[in-house]
Amino acid sequence: MLDILMFLLAWLGHACFMMVLLNMAYSMPWDRNFRKVFRLLMGLWIFLGPLYYYYLFGQINPLNTHARGTVLILAHALYMGISFTFAIVALPLITIVRLRRKPPKNLLRETTEVLDVEQVLGHKPVGDGKYHFLADLPFNMLFKVDFTTLRIGIPNLPAEWEGLTILHLSDMHFIGTPGKEYFDAIVEKCLEYGPHDLVVISGDIIDTNKHIAWIEPILGRLKGTHGTYAILGNHDWWQDSDAVRSKLRELNITVLGNNWETVKIKGQPMTIIGNEQPWFHPGPDLFAAPSGVFKLLISHTPDYVYWAASKGVQLMLSGHNHGGQLRLPIFGSIFVPSWYSRRFDMGTFAVKGTMLHVNRGMGSKEPLRFLCNPQVSRILLERI
Structure with missing residues (x-):
């Protein structure tokens, strides 16, 4: 159960990272049709990316990589670990800061x-x-x-x-x-x-x-x-x-x-x-x-x-x-x-x-x- 929770939190952090990239990309003067394709691909990656990582790891917890410790696996595990940390630490802090943000004095x-x-x-x-x-x-x-x-x-x-x-x-x-x-x-x-x-x-x-x-x-x-x-x-x-x-x-x-x-x-x-x-x-x-x-x-x-x-x-x-x-x-x-x-x-x-x-x-x-x-x-x- 704990492994599933960690995986879902890593998934949430991954989704946040991808949305930031999508937001930044949409600020650019790109061709309209290209933007649609890019948004579709990013949306698919938000949902399918962690499933791909699960396929690589062969287990729900991406941090348990001792059985398949290749550089690729370790790199993906590091990313999922960062995503997990972002979900449990950075995202709550950012949300609190935004909620406590005061209007400018002017x-x-x-x-x-x-x-x-x-x-x-x-x-x-x-x-x-x-x-x-x-x-x-x-x-x-x-x-x-x-x-x-x-x-x-x-x-x-x-x-x-x-x-x-x-x-x-x-x-x-x-x-x-x-x-x-x-x-x-x-x-x-x-x-x-x-x-x-x-x-x-x-x-x-x-x-x-x-x-x-x-x-x-x-x-x-x-x-x-x-x-x-x-x-x-x-x-x-x-x-x-x-x-x-x-x-x-x-x-x-x-x-x-x-x-x-x-x-x-x-x-x-x-x-x-x-x-x-x-x-x-x-x-x-x-x-x-x-x-x-x-x-x-x-x-x-x-x-x-x-x-x-x-x-x-x-x-x-x-x-x-x-x-x-x-x-x-x-x-x-x-x-x-x-x-x-x-x-x-x-x-x-x-x-x-x-x-x-x-x-x-x-x-x-x-x-x-x-x-x-x-x-x-x-x-x-x-x-x-």
Whole structure:
């Protein structure tokens, strides 16, 4: 019985290692079809790898290798031993640290209002997307949208910007599911809050070229008093990205790409930077950006937060990770397409002077969410 328990724990540690590798791999700008094959192979190895080791060892406990002490067997035994140790030591410690992680001190307050779109509409706006059948599964939280209001303190914020509001939308993934009426209900709720000074869209707008037609009736209704700014993400990269940019510009939305511009907001300058790396190149060049000016970075992936900190960015808004979409009680996220794996899966972080907010997104190509509601973020800046 003890041997079986040790084997299962080693299997758990092995699965954790493979998921970290998969998360890191999914941060890379790989071909979409290659990624699918890679994910399938990694999934098979997660489940079949330990069975292969059992076949090699001829016994359930990989640490008992005295009968077959070849270099190959010893190497596999070492790996399974490390996996076992990770499962019983590192994984619990990492989980405890994540559970005890406190919000950054500059996050002055966070409140959330839940919009139950199914209740508002009187039915589930499942739509007709490729995976629409998933939206009807029990316990799916796809139609419960968190409207999160964050009060973020910024040192030396211009007095004119006290209470400056930013509406942050990310990862719409227009694909047919959820249906258009789902997004219409979210937009109606955004408008109820009144006008925002800035509206920011941080990528992954479409998942099929057909749904470029959704951009105008949905996003076209949201206008920032001082501008609406957008970048594209990896799912836009896989589609007709030029058509997406063109449609956004038709709506007077500034599509930053990998560029920046300095604008006056309430009489004070702000440099707004777009970062669509690693999918679109070259990256933003800030050599000529004015110094001493507040910098707002819109980056689809939060992986560039350390780059942002090195460039003196005060506030960075990202999406991409969806909070993992499927979260386990206590443990949290599993699959997060980031070079840093689960570190920046969702929420607000302080990284070397940069405040990073990672939005969980409004939609997803695979319409499944568990313990991870879709999200719209409202950010209010305060002087500290």
